[in-house]
Amino acid sequence: MEEKHHLIQPLLLPSTTGATIITSSSSSTAAPPLDDHELNKLKLISSNSVIIFRLALVFFIGMVSIWANLESSKGFTITIVNESGNTIPGKRFQLFYVSNDEASRILIKASFKVENFLYPNDNNHTKKQVNHIILILTGQNLTDNVIVESIRDHEFILKVSPLLMEGTNFGHDISLALRRGMTHIWIWDSHGHAPKNLINGIVEYIASNLGDSGAVPSSGIVEPPRLATACWKQDDPRAVAEFLDYCEHQRPGFIRRLNQAMKNDWHDEILDIALGLPIQNLCTIYHTSSIHLSVGGKMERPKKKTVMLFYCGEAEELARNVAAQSDLIQLQSINWRYTNLFLGKLTSFSVKTRSFDDGFPNLFINNAHDIRGQHVAFLASFSSTGVIFEHLSVIYALPMLFAASFTVVLPFFPTGSFERIEEEGDVATAFTLARMLSNIPISRGGPTSLVVYDIHALQERFYFSDTVLPLFETGIPLLKQRLHQLPESDKIIVAFPDDGAWKRFHKLLDHFPMVICNKVREGDKRIVRIKEGEPAGCHVVIVDDLVQSGGTLIECQKVLAAHGAAKVSAYVTHGVFPKKSWERFVHKSEDIEKAFTHFWITDSCPVTVSAIADKAPFEVLSLAGSIANALQI
16 A cells, blocks of 8 residues: 655645545554544544644744733833732732732833823834833832832832722722822933922823723812912822813823923923913913812813904904914904904904094994903004004993903003103103003903013003003013924023113023123224123024114124024014014025024014015914913913
């Protein structure tokens, strides 16, 4: 009989197979042939054995693959130490979290969620490196449920108090503690110098929001923030977490930006930069907003008011940007019926104007009775003396229509630089305009709020009477946020063109190295010189509140370049630029190396914004977000 060798059988053997079973014998004598029944029986046994073997092999390979993927996904090693030994907490921990590797699974799951939240898959978020985590159930109770320590680069100890294992709900308690611990590990903390209360609040916010339930758990009453303490410096982490939640809703992505900013050394402006506006302003809104406690004890997010926003024609683009910041400020329809004054509205309000024969405006506010009981605001732009009378006429009329509150937003206070009387006969027009605005009638809610950005001199607040509440804001947080986005942000020096600019802004920029310039008289000329500071090899940014002709900025740029500045840029909140003086700064091919690298302005002067659109080196930093928040005060 001829001997046949079969190949490995397929997983499911076809019924028509003709393969034979190979047998082996210790004798050279051929075995007797098998009958058909015995042959089929052997075929079935062989086929089933192969199937079972292959299924087992597939299962084993699958388990190995899952284990390998799990190990590679966590990206760090975990060591678990049970210092509680044979105590009840120690035995529970060993049984429920060590023997079945449940503790490792909780850490890996928490790590995955926290990483995805803090470090989305893009190139804008530098991920913290974690190589090894040592989880210890300590032998003694700790002051906190969980404590995180960094023992060396990229290696961390996560200590858990055995007190958590003594309660009846230890499963929930230990899981929450491990989530908080992993959150703390993944957060940048400015090399340990970030405020502890802020870090604890961030941990509470992330760990709670990334819980399995998807809801923020609450235990007990969350005390409202105390007025004497900054919202991020509260002792209760839950109170800080509630404020951070409010910030996140106002500025989506705030927590991620804050975490990235804390890669570097800590300074208080980090919060302003991440938020895009002074965080103390938002804290003030948070303090003064209505805060209610629900039945379950959880503090609800402060309620915001709906604001009806009117605006002058040249501020339309800024008004639309403000409305885009919040659903509560929406521009729906604007009637451009006449040529002198155009006012927009939130809910079908319009102001139409026409001129009498003598040139004075004839104004009318449609549907005035619908304003009653509503919060009203007006976005003004006193770009010329010709519009001030028209604007003031409407500003005086709106609060008298029984508005619940009234706010005037005047981003640029145009006479701010004329605030002094140096000799008899000088007229301080800053005081004149302040008196005109101080005569705005009060609304049902009280005095009018007046929002002004980077007024030339802070003492001008005393030019206003008690019938108006001036709120002086600044555009500097927008500049700081932009500077930190530059690739050479670690080589930036801030320069001031004179002592006045230094007095006005140096406290807002004190974490940057500084250069101070001043003007000295040589004969009949005033020459700009460096008073203190060294600009060599750095990107120098000149900062001032406003620019007119730009002559001082150009002279400063020349002096800084002569002293070795690698680049020179400029920032002013108000780009006035009368008579198209902005043209002096536009990049030209023949002197491109001498031009300003960047020239940042805000949109406080809409006429200028329209003129310099798409012209290098100009870039507009919008005040829209800051204005939207100011309207909630």
